[in-house]
Each structure stands twice: as C-alpha cells, then as structure tokens.
C-alpha cells in the first residue's frame with residue numbers, strides 16, 4: 101500500500117481503537133516509513149511519563165486495510181501494557197552492562213513475555229465477542 105492509503109486507514113480507526121483499548125489519553129504520532137528492523141511491519145516507541153508514543157508503520161509491509169489494522173492494533177496493545185515498562189525499567193536500572201549475558205537473557209525473556217501477552221490480547225479481541233466459544 102502507499103503511505104497515503106495506510107494513513108487513511110489509520111486516521112479512520114485510531115481514535116476508536118484507542119478508546120476501545122482504554123488508552124484514549126495517549127498522544128500518538130504515526131509515521132509511515134521503514135522500521136528500525138526491516139523485518140518488522142510496525143514498531144512503537146513510548147514515553148510513559150507523558151503518555152506519548154510514536155508508532156511507525158511500514159506501508160511496504162501492508163497489503164490490505166486488514167493488515168494495516170492488525171499492525172495498528174498490535175502496536176496499540178503495546179501501549180496497554182506500557183505500565184509494565186515502568187516496572188521493568190526500575191528493576192533493570194542496576195544493570196551497568198546491558199550487553200552482559202544476564203542482561204541479554206533478561207531482554208529476551210521480557211520481549212517474549214510482552215509479545216506473547218500482546219498476542220493473547222489480540223486473540224481475546226478477535227474471539228471475545230463470539231458467544232459460541234463459551
């Protein structure tokens with residue numbers, strides 16, 4: 101998709117999704133460009149102190165409105181979990197060598213826990229209103 105096409109999808113949905121996910125107070129800037137890792141479709145940088153975030157969506161990695169919304173949803177769910185960033189930042193502030201084996205292990209476990217929780221939230225949102233599952 102073009103950056104403009106992705107922007108139209110985001111602009112038409114982001115306020116609703118922010119309200120639905122309980123994060124209407126966040127100030128979010130969306131950038132349409134490549135991510136830091138070219139294998140990512142989107143990324144999110146956030147500041148808990150100011151409830152502000154920058155979401156980057158790579159238009160080249162979205163082929164449909166559905167894919168744009170999935171990327172946007174994923175990054176917004178990271179904001180839902182943002183309070184846990186404060187805990188992690190506090191607990192790891194004593195690390196002086198972020199390239200140490202212990203620090204790398206902590207980063208790996210943290211990334212796994214966060215991504216799995218975001219994935220679970222995505223499933224809950226997808227199937228949460230399907231009464232046939234109960």
Ligand SMILES: [Zn+2]
Pocket residue numbers: 174178215218
């Ligand atoms: Zn993620």
